[in-house]
Amino acid sequence: MATNVPVANAGPANKAGLTKNDYKGLSSTLCAGCGHNSIANQIVSACYELDIVPEKIMKFSGIGCSSKSPTYFLNRSFGFNSLHGRMASIATGALFGDAGLRALGVSGDGDTASIGMGGFKHLVRRNVPMTYIVENNGVYGLTKGQFSATAEVGLNLKHQGTNPYMPVDICMEALASRATFVARSFAGDPKQVKELLKAAISHRGIAVLDIISPCVTFNNQENAVHSYTWGKDHEAPLHEISFVPALDEIEIPGDFAEGSVREVTMHDGSTVVLKKLERDYDPTSRGHALQMLEEAERENLLVTGLIYIDTSRPTLLDGFNLVETPLNRLGDADLRPARETIDKINAMMF
Amino acid sequence: MTVSILNDFSISIATVNGSGSQTANVTLLRALFRMGIPVSGKNLFPSNIQGLPTWYTIRVSRDGFIARREQIEVMVTLNPASFARDLAAVHPGGAFFYADDIKLPIERKDISVYPMPVKALARTADVSPSLRDYIANMVYVGVVAHMLGIDMEKIKQALTFHFRGKEGPIQSNFGVIQAAADWAAQNLTKTDPFQVESMDATGGLIMADGNTAAAIGSVYGGVQFAAWYPITPASSLAEALNIYLPQLRKTKEGKATYAVLQAEDELAAIGMAVGAGWSGLRAMTSTSGPGLSLMAEYAGMAYYSETPVVIWDVQRIGPSTGLPTRTAQGDLTEAYFLSHGDRQHVILLPGSVQECFEFGWRAFDLAERLQTPVFVLSDLDLGMNQWMTRPFDYPDSPLDRGKVLWEADLEKSKGAWARYKDVDGDGIPFRTMPGNQHPAAAWLARGTGHDENAKYTEDSHTWEQNMERLKKKYDTARTLVPKPEIDAPSRAKIGIITYGSSEPAVAEARALIAREKGPKTACLRLRALPCTQEVFDFVQKYEHIYVVEANRDGQLKQILSMAMPDVAPKLRSNAHSDGLPLTAAWVKNAILSQEMK
Numbered sequence: 038m039a040t041n042v043p044v045a046n047a048g049p050a051n052k053a054g055l056t057k058n059d060y061k062g063l064s065s066t067l068c069a070g071c072g073h074n075s076i077a078n079q080i081v082s083a084c085y086e087l088d089i090v091p092e093k094i095m096k097f098s099g100i101g102c103s104s105k106s107p108t109y110f111l112n113r114s115f116g117f118n119s120l121h122g123r124m125a126s127i128a129t130g131a132l133f134g135d136a137g138l139r140a141l142g143v144s145g146d147g148d149t150a151s152i153g154m155g156g157f158k159h160l161v162r163r164n165v166p167m168t169y170i171v172e173n174n175g176v177y178g179l180t181k182g183q184f185s186a187t188a189e190v191g192l193n194l195k196h197q198g199t200n201p202y203m204p205v206d207i208c209m210e211a212l213a214s215r216a217t218f219v220a221r222s223f224a225g226d227p228k229q230v231k232e233l234l235k236a237a238i239s240h241r242g243i244a245v246l247d248i249i250s251p252c253v254t255f256n257n258q259e260n261a262v263h264s265y266t267w268g269k270d271h272e273a274p275l276h277e278i279s280f281v282p283a284l285d286e287i288e289i290p291g292d293f294a295e296g297s298v299r300e301v302t303m304h305d306g307s308t309v310v311l312k313k314l315e316r317d318y319d320p321t322s323r324g325h326a327l328q329m330l331e332e333a334e335r336e337n338l339l340v341t342g343l344i345y346i347d348t349s350r351p352t353l354l355d356g357f358n359l360v361e362t363p364l365n366r367l368g369d370a371d372l373r374p375a376r377e378t379i380d381k382i383n384a385m386m387f
Numbered sequence: 388m389t390v391s392i393l394n395d396f397s398i399s400i401a402t403v404n405g406s407g408s409q410t411a412n413v414t415l416l417r418a419l420f421r422m423g424i425p426v427s428g429k430n431l432f433p434s435n436i437q438g439l440p441t442w443y444t445i446r447v448s449r450d451g452f453i454a455r456r457e458q459i460e461v462m463v464t465l466n467p468a469s470f471a472r473d474l475a476a477v478h479p480g481g482a483f484f485y486a487d488d489i490k491l492p493i494e495r496k497d498i499s500v501y502p503m504p505v506k507a508l509a510r511t512a513d514v515s516p517s518l519r520d521y522i523a524n525m526v527y528v529g530v531v532a533h534m535l536g537i538d539m540e541k542i543k544q545a546l547t548f549h550f551r552g553k554e555g556p557i558q559s560n561f562g563v564i565q566a567a568a569d570w571a572a573q574n575l576t577k578t579d580p581f582q583v584e585s586m587d588a589t590g591g592l593i594m595a596d597g598n599t600a601a602a603i604g605s606v607y608g609g610v611q612f613a614a615w616y617p618i619t620p621a622s623s624l625a626e627a628l629n630i631y632l633p634q635l636r637k638t639k640e641g642k643a644t645y646a647v648l649q650a651e652d653e654l655a656a657i658g659m660a661v662g663a664g665w666s667g668l669r670a671m672t673s674t675s676g677p678g679l680s681l682m683a684e685y686a687g688m689a690y691y692s693e694t695p696v697v698i699w700d701v702q703r704i705g706p707s708t709g710l711p712t713r714t715a716q717g718d719l720t721e722a723y724f725l726s727h728g729d730r731q732h733v734i735l736l737p738g739s740v741q742e743c744f745e746f747g748w749r750a751f752d753l754a755e756r757l758q759t760p761v762f763v764l765s766d767l768d769l770g771m772n773q774w775m776t777r778p779f780d781y782p783d784s785p786l787d788r789g790k791v792l793w794e795a796d797l798e799k800s801k802g803a804w805a806r807y808k809d810v811d812g813d814g815i816p817f818r819t820m821p822g823n824q825h826p827a828a829a830w831l832a833r834g835t836g837h838d839e840n841a842k843y844t845e846d847s848h849t850w851e852q853n854m855e856r857l858k859k860k861y862d863t864a865r866t867l868v869p870k871p872e873i874d875a876p877s878r879a880k881i882g883i884i885t886y887g888s889s890e891p892a893v894a895e896a897r898a899l900i901a902r903e904k905g906p907k908t909a910c911l912r913l914r915a916l917p918c919t920q921e922v923f924d925f926v927q928k929y930e931h932i933y934v935v936e937a938n939r940d941g942q943l944k945q946i947l948s949m950a951m952p953d954v955a956p957k958l959r960s961n962a963h964s965d966g967l968p969l970t971a972a973w974v975k976n977a978i979l980s981q982e983m984k
Contacts, residue, residue: 092824095666096831108831108843115821116831117665117692119658120684126614126650126658127665133612133646134666135822156658159651360642364611365667365820369786371644372609372669373748374635376781382603382631383778386593387417387548 052088060085062109067102072224072250072265073172077109079227080141080170083234084111087282095131095140099124099153102179103145103172103250111141122153125160128167129353135363136354139238140167147177150186150205161214161243166352168237168244171207172224174252175263182255189262194255204262208344209330211245212323218244219326219345223268224251229341235280236343241304242352249339268339275318275329275342276311283307304348311343320346391582394424394449396460400527401473403466405437407521410549410560411528412443416773417545418537419447420594423586427453427891428773429968434619434711440469447583452898453775454891455968460581461535463527465505467491482579484531499579501571503530508570512563525560529567534575536582539568593778597743597769600779601699602627604747605671606635607782610697612663612670613647614656616678619711620767621701624673625649653678657685657698664689664696665832667791667820669751673699676718677708679725686760687726690857692832693807693816695754695761695789698722702766704966713966714767716887719942722762723916729854733864734916735763736886738872740776742914743769748782749869755789757864758815766937768968769888790817794825802827806841807853814860861917868915871922879909881982882929884922885936886913886943888968893935895971896978905979913943918950926954933978935961937969 047056060081065074084094091113098104100121107116119127124142132140149157149171160169175188182194186205193199211219218240220233230248237244251257251265259266276299283306297313301320311320319325326345333340360367398415402408409430416428427446433439446456460481464473467489477483479497487502509523532542543561550556601624605613610632615625628647636644650656656672663670674682679700689696700722704715722734733753735746746763754761790811792804802825807816816839819828830841837853838844885893890912897908911925926932926947934944941960948955961977963969 090824092822092826092829095821113826113829115819115823115829117662118831118833118835120688120834123654123658123685126655127662129648129655130612130614130659130662130664130668130670131666131821133663134668134820138821155651156655159655357646358641358643359646360638360644363822364644364646365822367611367644369609371638372611372636373607373782373786378635379607379779379781382635383593386595386599386778387420387545387773 051085053090055085055090057081057085059113060091060111062107062112065106065109067105068254070253071102072174072248073103073106074109075224075227076170076172076230076248076250077106079231079234080110083231083238087235087238089139089238093138095138097124097128097131097140097142099144099148101145101148101177103143104148106143106172122148122151123156124148125153125156125165129160129163129165132165132167132354134365136359137363141170141238142167143170143172146171146173146175146185146187146207150207150210154210158210158214161211161216161245163353164217164242164350166242166354168234168240168246170246170248172250173207173247173263174250174256175204175261176252176256178252178255187263192261206330206334207245207247209327212326212345216245216345217242217347217350220245220343221247221249222341223249223272223339225265225268226272226341229274229278232278232280233343236278236303236309239280239282239303239305239307240346241348242350262339271337271339273333273338273340274314275316275340275344276314278342279310281308281310301343301346302348309343309346320344390580392580393582393584394447394586396447396581397456397458398445398461398463398531399459399473399476400443401462401464401466401469402441402443402524403468404433404435404439404441406465406524408441408443408465408524410521411524412445413773414528414542414545414549415531415537416445417548417594418532418541419445419583420589420775421541421544422538422583423589424449424583425451425453425588425775427775429455429768430772431967432712440466449586449588451588452891452895452971454895454971457970457972461531463531464489465524465527480580482534482581484527501530501534501575503527503567504570508563508567511566512559514559522560522563525563526567529564530571530575532564533568533571534577536584538585539565589775591778592775594773595740595776596623596771596773597737597740597765598624598701598771599627600740600743600776601673601747601763601765601770603631603779604744605697605751606631608748608751609669609786610671610751611645611668612660613672614650614659615673616650616653616656618675618678620703620771621673621675621678621699623771624699624701653681654685657682657696660696661685661689661694664754665692665694667822669755670695671697671699673701675701675703676705676721679718679721683726686732687728687730688834689760690726690730690732691834693758693818694832695758697750697754697761697763699763699765701770702764704964710966712767714888714968715938715964715966716764716766716889716936717938717942717964718764719936719938720945722764723946725762730857731861731917733757733759733761733868735761735869736914736916737763737765737769738887738890738912738914740769740774741779744779752784752787753864753867756787756815756867757860758789758818759860759864764887766888790815792817792819792823792828794823794828797823797825797827805839806830807837807856808839809856809859813863814856814858815863865917865919868917868919870919871914871925872912873910873921873925875909875925875928876907878907880906880930881908882925882932883908883910883978884913884925884932884934884943884947885910889935889937892969892971892974896974899971899975900978903979906982916946918947922947923951926951926957929957931957931959933959933961933981935969935974938962938964
């Protein structure tokens with residue numbers, strides 16, 4: 038049904054024997070220049086480079102511009118474009134169908150930080166194993182330009198006036214709910230987006246990736262926090278990041294000078310390599326992470342990179358001691374207790 | 388003493404909520420049941436953890452009537468706060484047992500009055516002081532057992548069951564009961580006529596509550612995923628899943644074939660269940676009215692995306708928080724229409740504990756066959772009270788997993804299939820599930836407009852065609868849901884339609900109407916919506932039809948009127964809702980008052 042039309046010049050095959058075309062989606066219907074399109078492209082690249090078979094990924098979204106984007110990548114993956122603010126619950130339930138699948142969700146700032154805040158925080162608290170991307174533009178696009186909960190105080194928008202409320206910081210919320218992977222990036226920095234995506238997808242647990250993704254139509258004023266100009270001028274990467282898959286021989290890229298490199302080993306043996314920039318930052322300390330975000334806000338900086346990681350915590354699924362066979366492939370005999378058990382059950386009643 | 392009245396009266400026990408009287412009450416109920424006497428027990432409790440008055444009523448009925456009855460012949464009160472009203476409630480000629488530490492005036496001369504030395508006898512119990520207040524309840528068990536003639540051996544059996552054979556508590560509780568019975572034998576003279584005597588009318592039956600039965604039924608239905616949020620009176624259903632799933636559904640290696648998850652709210656509970664249903668699991672959630680309201684949006688999503696999911700609504704009286712510990716059948720129209728836009732849902736209406744079990748498994752077959760949410764509407768009365776019931780029958784049909792395509796099926800069709808295409812003319816399409824590795828298997832579920840291939844479209848014609856197919860699917864449901872239970876004696880003039888926990892009151896009311904030489908009645912107990920052909924035929928057949936239900940607005944009557952507008956004028960609503968189960972007296976009066984007009 039969702040077969041791709043083979044395209045000439047599809048490029049080289051990856052280790053899964055697939056070309057980049059096998060990871061593509063339909064053409065985007067979002068605005069030209071929308072940060073979300075760039076992120077969709079990086080999802081395609083990240084999955085291709087990780088050699089993941091698309092049938093082994095489930096994609097999810099809620100409602101909003103961002104939530105439309107699962108149509109624009111991984112055509113060969115099952116997906117559920119769910120309800121506004123309700124991606125967390127649909128993904129949580131779906132993961133039990135086949136615990137061998139990875140999950141990747143795309144939400145927005147309204148979908149996550151307003152209507153879906155409760156579900157988001159509980160998903161995080163449960164360490165649901167999925168990549169949770171927030172395409173964060175501080176504005177409601179599909180309903181034509183209202184403030185979102187991540188919009189900065191004092192932001193002026195056409196027809197809306199001035200935002201009087203303090204913004205929600207998605208990374209702080211994730212940390213407060215004990216996320217095991219928190220990162221922030223900027224859609225205008227595709228290389229970093231891709232490397233962080235690869236690390237997030239490889240993380241076993243909840244990986245929250247807050248990507249500032251400017252809305253070119255409703256919120257791209259030069260001085261606005263969720264704009265290309267502001268992002269480019271104020272981005273302060275914590276480190277240069279690169280991701281080395283488990284099966285590759287770990288080879289630290291040449292420009293990563295010794296002594297300034299930090300490696301984080303993921304559950305599957307792959308490694309995130311972080312090259313120290315001017316600051317010395319420890320992404321395994323929740324306290325430091327919160328403090329760093331606090332300082333960045335004070336200094337008016339868009340700090341990007343891997344903010345926090347903990348590879349030791351069990352995931353939601355680990356707690357259920359499930360059978361090896363995917364639950365959705367169990368046979369009738371596994372599901373219905375044997376006939377002789379019914380007498381025992383009746384005997385347990387008075 | 389006058390002529391004795393055997394096995395036909397009601398007992399009401401008035402205590403303070405949280406005082407541990409449930410063990411005592413259920414012990415009496417079970418002992419009577421073991422004596423072979425038909426019984427029903429109803430707990431009328433407040434929304435409170437400790438302190439407010441609570442009543443437990445036990446009806447003994449040699450004729451097998453198990454509906455609630457207003458009349459109380461035997462009152463037992465341990466609660467000073469309700470003493471005056473309890474005293475006033477005793478039927479003339481009845482018996483009034485009370486804890487003798489309550490020093491309040493008793494001015495009635497038309498009843499028998501028995502003081503009980505509850506505190507004095509409890510002090511003699513061989514238990515730690517912390518348990519003394521609890522065990523004090525056993526004093527009334529002993530006194531009442533002696534005065535009514537309840538078999539002490541059966542009391543012991545009931546205690547043995549309750550304490551799972553643990554000798555310590557059995558002995559200490561039974562010790563108090565025996566001491567109280569002995570005290571009564573020496574100190575009380577029976578002046579009331581109420582007596583019990585062993586019968587043989589409960590053989591082969593068991594006692595259970597509907598929520599436990601629903602959970603066990605779901606386990607036999609192969610439930611793989613349940614998400615829920617605590618709410619009275621539904622919580623014990625999910626909690627029973629946590630008791631019975633580990634016993635029945637682990638592999639030899641001790642691995643689980645299921646998952647039960649307590650969600651953060653009902654929005655999430657149904658979202659998780661829909662996610663699990665979409666990924667190919669037998670998924671359910673259980674809630675009550677307020678939770679059902681929160682589930683509305685996902686119910687519509689499940690209907691439109693055609694995702695199987697089972698939703699149990701153990702109804703309580705609403706709207707809003709309402710009376711959260713009182714019963715009603717008030718969520719029928721809500722469930723039927725739940726969510727926005729066009730739709731009706733498939734609803735199952737269990738009328739007994741055994742049927743809670745049966746619909747527990749059957750609901751999954753229907754949900755997966757029809758790829759739609761299936762609602763099961765129980766209520767507090769059915770769900771939380773102990774009922775006599777036939778033992779649970781092992782499912783009589785294999786699991787029906789519906790129209791599913793796996794890799795081998797898609798290889799055969801060379802990948803040709805369409806998620807929302809009506810291949811068989813029954814409105815039900817085929818589906819694939821995540822994990823299917825065929826490159827043509829995947830599709831994106833969505834609440835937005837979609838074509839046969841599940842692709843986004845805003846095309847008007849496609850939208851309308853799809854909605855017409857869903858309507859056709861609902862007509863297919865009409866042929867698959869459980870048929871009603873009909874009792875249609877020849878020459879019956881009027882029909883009665885009822886459902887769920889209102890049926891016992893209707894059954895007894897029909898006997899009362901017959902005794903009073905009223906019109907001959909036929910009865911249809913509805914077991915599901917949409918209506919099957921039998922329901923249409925039944926309404927056609929009788930002059931007029933009374934629709935009896937425990938809500939204010941006559942919700943089933945509304946739904947039936949819409950389903951059969953041409954005969955709707957024949958339908959008369961007998962609806963009543965005060966938080967308590969219907970009584971036969973009310974049903975009889977409601978029908979006869981209209982018949983006499």
